[in-house]
Amino acid sequence: MNKEALFSIPLPTIRRFPAYLRLLKDFENAGESWVSATRLAEDLRLKPIQVRKDMSCTGVEGKPKVGFEVHELIMAIEHHLGWDNATDAILIGAGNLGNALVGYKGFANYGLRIVAILDNDKKKIGTTVYGVTVQSMEHLEETVVRLGVNIAVLTVPAEVAQEVAEMVVAAGIKGIWNFVPKNLTLPEDIIVQRTDLATSFAELSSRIKKSIEEKSRTKRSLQN
Amino acid sequence: MNKEALFSIPLPTIRRFPAYLRLLKDFENAGESWVSATRLAEDLRLKPIQVRKDMSCTGVEGKPKVGFEVHELIMAIEHHLGWDNATDAILIGAGNLGNALVGYKGFANYGLRIVAILDNDKKKIGTTVYGVTVQSMEHLEETVVRLGVNIAVLTVPAEVAQEVAEMVVAAGIKGIWNFVPKNLTLPEDIIVQRTDLATSFAELSSRIKKSIEEKSRTKRSLQN
DNA sequence: TGATTATCAATAAATATTTATCGTTTACTG
């Protein structure tokens, strides 16, 4: 049995993987072949111990005094994320956000490729978004089967999200990256990943609010 | 002293606030004035106990048998996030993602308003994005001061992110919502919130990978 | 009006995650 299945990597660690990956690739491009956890931690504003813990999840072993081999880490992290083979996906909903996502070059780094765009707006069907032609939703199932796609990116209006989600599942999709701020009710075995801008903005807002409150508290206590 | 400053709300709770808020507003629009934690949990696929814990952080008290008053919860959550007053922000970088964000209607729900767009691409300067005119970066400081803005949304290319970040800080910005996949090194008192699509996609990827592995494991054990 | 039930609040237990400690290893320096 291979070691990777023996324990499951903590979610926070997985969420930090992309940041590590990007930084490691920067190092690789700069010609550095070894990097220490200390160095990674510095650049990412994390603690060295945490980076070491995270790296240990990849199975890569470091060397005292010099750290880890950059390329080895890159390979290991990409492997753990399944980013070593390109993943094809379809995108449903050629609106604002949908178009921006298709044009987002960063996806290439994660091995994600949008191979088809679907929409039910007749004005959009037939137009081209960054080289990909928008198709009618009627072609959904046929497209999924023909391209052998497992993942759908959902960027439709909230009102139709549930309905569209059920359609893509019926067409054979196994994983949905849901950008619509709406919870989907789908069969257990369908993997739904929700990305919500509001989550991140809530964090920012609360930090700003706290900082303002602290400032006014300090001011007040100075006045006493 | 008011109760809210006595303890700090856990980050995971804050990150769940927007989802609660959206759902609560749905209930409000549907004319429901009371909702139970059980009900919220069901819709969001959380456990009732967790919802109750989260709600207790807002300071709102529930009533046995009926739950919480919808409007009261909405007000409390919005207050805790500072979403009860509209927050103005400028956006730097009128690229793909930048434009999509400006057009994203959802921001209105969080009280976020993009009041100015800046870019240094001469082709973009003077054009209008969803009613907001793109200005030259030369107007940065003047704009920040004139509009009294504290927050900047950063959607510039990675190569210039650090440089631009330093510029906006120099112009007086206190909080940065960074969509660029690059860590910024800025003074301690500047609040930087990074939003990274890759983080979410990493989560999805790893879940899909795990599910595939489980399936193949099951298959194998069935063959034995 | 009293029994029943859904729900809340408070407290405690369990789990997950981060951080610290300590001993060991390896490159580098004089």
Place this chain on the structure above:
DNA sequence: CAGTAAACGATAAATATTTATTGATAATCA
């Protein structure tokens, strides 16, 4: 070629977060 310092790995402690338990309360219904 020994001493030193940087960094690793394993283990343990601390902290944060989630989940369970228990008792109390208020609406509902017989």
